[in-house]
Amino acid sequence: MLCSGAGTTIALTLGAMDSSSSYSELVVDHTTIALLVVDERQRLHFLNSAAEMLLGVSAKKAVGLLLTEIVDIRCEMAEGLQRIMETNHPYTEREVELRLPGGEKIIVDCTLSPLLWQQQGQRTVVELQRMDQQLRLMNEEHLLNQTQASADLLRGLAHEIKNPLGGLRGAAQLLESELNDRSLREYTEVIIGEADRLQLLLDRMLGPNRPPQLRETNIHELLERVRTLVMVEAGDAPLQIQRDYDPSIPDLVADGNLLIQALLNIVRNAAQSLKNSGEIRLRTRIRRQVTIGHNHHRLVCSLEIEDNGPGISEELQKSIFLPMVTGRAEGTGLGLSIAQSIIHRHGGVIECQSNPEKTIFTLLIPLEE
Ligand SMILES: Nc1ncnc2c1ncn2[C@@H]1O[C@H](COP(=O)(O)OP(=O)(O)OP(=O)(O)O)[C@@H](O)[C@H]1O
Ligand SMILES: [Mg+2]
Structure with a gap:
């Protein structure tokens, strides 16, 4: 079965109605966009895996229920669904807020497309793409680059400090062995102790080395x-x-x-x-x-x-x-x-x-x- 979606054509099978199209079924189930099919009364007829994940409900449970029984949709989306039934034109609403059954609010881009298959009444394909996740990904990438750059700088610095520090510690040890006056050893012990503390810090800055x-x-x-x-x-x-x-x-x-x-x-x-x-x-x-x-x-x-x-x-x-x-x-x-x-x-x-x-x-x- 074919339906138009977001300007493209998506192959879609509705359960057992087209068992020969297992390939398209697989494609629909592997897309990260949540796909739902509703009828003119907004009763759910189909959900792909991404929709099950997004709405936190299994297709088995959801099919047959009203969309509003699963998710609290804003009136723009409800109006959109109504409009599409009347006009038969695809319609996109950006940054729609949905409230999930658990109370979590999410932001999605929502595209509604009439299904070009009308043997059993009118159907609408609802595509939901999470936008808060896109924002999260952009932030994550930015953070990753920033963290990587700072970590590289720090590792370089730690590496440069490590060598002379080893020299300082060695010299203090030599000095200690030459000192006859025990009271002076207090000073070399401070140098060695502090060098060890710095060494530990530098090792942490360098991170796991294997x-x-x-x-x-x-x-x-x-x-x-x-x-x-x-x-x-x-x-x-x-x-x-x-x-x-x-x-x-x-x-x-x-x-x-x-x-x-x-x-x-x-x-x-x-x-x-x-x-x-x-x-x-x-x-x-x-x-x-x-x-x-x-x-x-x-x-x-x-x-x-x-x-x-x-x-x-x-x-x-x-x-x-x-x-x-x-x-x-x-x-x-x-x-x-x-x-x-x-x-x-x-x-x-x-x-x-x-x-x-x-x-x-x-x-x-x-x-x-
Ligand atoms: N669960 C938390 N609750 C409140 N503040 C936190 C929590 N986790 C981290 N932080 C804050 O984040 C800062 C950075 O944590 P991070 O573990 O990187 O360094 P640190 O704990 O200061 O030093 P160390 O290198 O000894 O771990 C902490 O100093 C603290 O202010
Ligand atoms: Mg810490």
Whole structure:
């Protein structure tokens, strides 16, 4: 069956009505644009996978229901649907706000096209393309380039400081061995101690210095290790770390030690923001059809670290993944930039949402088939 959509022609099959067109069915199910078909009473007749994902409802459940029973549409879209029935002309409305069943508001570009197939009454194809995601992708790319440039600069600098620092430490050690007066050794010990501290900082600035060792890794085992570590660090403080895991998530192909380092940096930040008294929630889910950078993934592991701390100011949120950006007096501002670079090395990304009630860091890591 053919329908016109956004100026093009889209091959579309409606379930069992055309079983020979499994190829077009596959195409429709692989597009990232949400496609729905409604009749003149706005009753749903078809949803592709992207529409199921966007609206959070299965086609099985939704077919037969009214569009308004699934999603709260703004009157412009409802009017558009009415108009198309009368005029038979395609119609596009930009940046339409929809409220999803869970209460989440999303911004979509919406194209309505009459279906050129009218054996069983008039049908309209509704194409929904999320625009907030496009904006997210642009921001993500900008951030990625910015983070990469700062990290490269910093790595170069760290590398240059490391060599003379080694020389200074060696000279102080030699001097120490020549000193007969024990009281003077106090000074060389300060030099050696401070050189070691700087060395550790430089090593962190240089980041992981080996290629990731990829193997099948259970994400929940890693989270449990991080949880135990942070609980131990909190000691007797009333910190709570709740778990909300989806046990059906398959193993990731990843470097477990690097992922622990990334997770630890984020969970530690959450514990620090809570001053070890509050709640952290670790949530894992599978997400489908996610675009990270320029790559589209059918299946992605989503890992959320949520805390009910004071949140991150809007100003700080803009640069939080850049190295040396910190909001803590004793912070070095390296934790999140290291975590981001580790997750990038796994083809993923870390996102952050924060308000004065809660902060959520979301790690998206592709699950390759
Ligand atoms: N969950 C959170 N809640 C509130 N603020 C946060 C949270 N996570 C990060 N931040 C803010 O982001 C800043 C940067 O974090 P990042 O981990 O990169 O560096 P840091 O914690 O300051 O130093 P370190 O290198 O020791 O980790 C923190 O200083 C803090 O102000
Ligand atoms: Mg930190």
